[in-house]
Amino acid sequence: MSTNTLDSLVARLTDLDVNHKNLSVAELVEKVLSREEGVLSSTGAIRATTGTYTGRSPKDKFIVKDEESQDHVEWGSVNQPISEDKFENLFHKVIDYLEKQDELFTFNGFAGADEKYRLPIQVITQFAWHNLFANRLFIRPSKEELENHKAGFTVVSAPHFKADPEVDGTNSETFIIVSFKHRIVLIGGTEYAGEIKKSIFSVMNYMLPTKNEVLPMHCSANVGAEGDVALFFGLSGTGKTTLSADPSRSLIGDDEHAWSQNGVFNIEGGCYAKTVNLSAEKEPQIFNAIRFGSVLENVILDENREADYDDTSLTENTRAAYSIDNIDNIVRPSRAGHPNTIIFLTADASGVLPPISKLSKEQAMYHFLSGYTSKLAGTERGVTEPQATFSACFGSPFLPLPAAEYAKMLGEKIDEHNSEVFLVNTGWTGGPYGEGSRMKLGYTRAMVQAALEGELKNVETVQDEFFGLHIPTECPGVPTEVLHPKKTWADKDRYDQQAQDLAKKFHENFKQFDHVTKDIAEAGPTFKG
Missing domain, CATH: 3.40.449.10 (Phosphoenolpyruvate Carboxykinase, domain 1)
Structure with missing residues (x-):
């Protein structure tokens, strides 16, 4: 043609x-x-439904x-x-x-x-x-x-x-x-x-x-009062939008960014937030952003046209699309400097990853290439319950180029700008999906805040026996036992088995990256196979 x-x-x-x-x-x-x-909701947002396809169709x-x-x-x-x-x-x-x-x-x-x-x-x-x-x-x-x-x-x-x-x-x-x-x-x-x-x-x-030669990233980003920039990597449902919408920090964007020689910039001009169980108490910025001109996708409205965000009868992947201008505390234009802190988000359905851990440079590269999370129901066609998945660079469905090319660029930028990297698990604690409970948002916010404010720099850490991750022994606003996943399980032997099973999955997935250096390849879980 x-x-x-x-x-x-x-x-x-x-x-x-x-x-x-x-x-x-x-x-x-x-x-x-x-x-x-579509129809108008009580806030003036348009509500539309999408029929058979309530999520992406990657195939x-x-x-x-x-x-x-x-x-x-x-x-x-x-x-x-x-x-x-x-x-x-x-x-x-x-x-x-x-x-x-x-x-x-x-x-x-x-x-x-x-x-x-x-x-x-x-x-x-x-x-x-x-x-x-x-x-x-x-x-x-x-x-x-x-x-x-x-x-x-x-x-x-x-x-x-x-x-x-x-x-x-x-x-x-x-x-x-x-x-x-x-x-x-x-x-x-x-x-x-x-x-x-x-x-x-x-x-x-x-x-x-x-x-x-600019690095595109599937992440949200915000900036503190002192100009410190934070990135939040993670797949759909891991908390990028929620955790980056922080009233104490200015939002750069909630999902897609790029990192150039000048710093970070937003690719978009709006937000596409998951709304399942959304409430004014837990996520006021997102809740209040949904007004005239916004779009509610597959959200159930009651007889008064009020959104019922707890109703997932159409899909768990209910969404709201709104202009970034609907968020009060944003950066205009959507650009900032180089990241001080990088946070990898995962929603671990097996309940064995620590809620927060500090990563070495090599661990950061390992977990960026791994991109582990549990794919949540409704984010893709045919997914009805959480499934362990590995998505390179926390966004492989959107990467036309080999993952190694993006990872190489990220590693170089972490080195150049001395960025600190953390792995944060927003998934399950006290047991796997169906038995344990989702990590409390308040605890996750407290851990993220401590990481951003440098409160974990000098905190003593212990190394996880299965994953080699460095777990802080204390964190302001978080009970000590919550920081160590094994302590939240009643059946310790079952925890060990679950952790070993997940470690094995990490190893099997990482075999595809046989070109990486030995120090990166050995920065993953200590699989005892």
């Missing part, structure tokens, strides 16, 4: 008279309601294999290849389908708060609420920026168009296809808005390292 052909297809789509270009939030809300795509994600991508992308089950011919044929079908729609919506904005590295993007959607979602999640341009905007990447979302796997080369009716050569993301067969957000993150994970 030629570039001219592609340009003509995009022009056909964007120049339609029925298109709604860069509507205001109020106009988009009106469209959502008039088209019956339906593809990258076009061509001369641009073939030598850079790590091909496999995460980055599945699709031919240019298949992409061209499917793209033609989608355009033909969308041209028959009465209304289409476009949003022009940016990914990347640092103007030196930002990517101009265009999001074309079949649904008004998807365009509202894009308006909330990406960086909104000024009037002058909009007049001079030229998209460097275009997302086309046609949720009601379904692929024919036998003809189109997909695995199902659903598809998320990225063409780095033609700067197009094609989405169809799914109404889950998160695919729009994450497709652009995948794009940035390719373009920032290869084009700019």
Whole structure:
């Protein structure tokens, strides 16, 4: 497919008279309601449901294999290849389908708060609420920026168009296809808005390292009153959004960042927070951010249109999308200096990892490459209960390049800026999932605060017998016995077995990283196999 052909297809789509270009939030809300795509909640937020797909569909994600991508992308089950011919044929079908729609919506904005590295993007959607979602999640341009905007990447979302796997080369009716050569993301067969957000993150994970030598990161970030910067790495459900929304610190962003020679910057202009069990008492910043212009996804409303965040009858992966401006204490623009503290978050469903531990440089590299957590119900299609999973760099579904390339960049930056690294377990204590209990948020907040404020620098530590992690013997605001997971279990022998089982899983997973140095390879659990 030629570039001219592609340009003509995009022009056909964007120049339609029925298109709604860069509507205001109020106009988009009106469209959502008039088209019956969603309803207003009691706070003025739009509530929409996504049908069958209430989470990402990783098995339906593809990258076009061509001369641009073939030598850079790590091909496999995460980055599945699709031919240019298949992409061209499917793209033609989608355009033909969308041209028959009465209304289409476009949003022009940016990914990347640092103007030196930002990517101009265009999001074309079949649904008004998807365009509202894009308006909330990406960086909104000024009037002058909009007049001079030229998209460097275009997302086309046609949720009601379904692929024919036998003809189109997909695995199902659903598809998320990225063409780095033609700067197009094609989405169809799914109404889950998160695919729009994450497709652009995948794009940035390719373009920032290869084009700019900048490290993209699946993490949240905030900054203290003294200018100290903290990063929070972790997969969905581990607490990135919750823990970074700290009233005593200014939020840089909740999910996607990049680390350049100038410091850290947010890739997005909004937040996409999990809302299961959300309350004003536990997470006031997030709770109060959900107001007019925000989007509630798959959240149940009661008879008074009040959100019932405890009701997970549609999915546990209920979400809220809102502008970062809805958070009172934010950094404007969303940039800051180099990180002083880096926190790896995991939600360990086996209940054996310590709630906080200090990592050496080698342990930091080991656990960054491992990216362990328990995949929580509802974050992906087909996941109904927690599953132990390893996701390199805490974000392998979004990494087009080999994980080692991102890890090498992180290691170099930790060395250069002398960043301290901690592993924090927000998962289970006193037993595994179903028997123990989730770590109290208050305890986790206290541990994170102690790490950020340097209160753990000189605290005595003990080394965990299975994982080699250095556990502080005390932490302000946290009972001593909570810091040592084995002490919270009634059955100590069963704890040992669970810990040994998890250590084995770490070892099996890390075999794929046979190129790392010996000191990093030996920084993991002391598996007694």
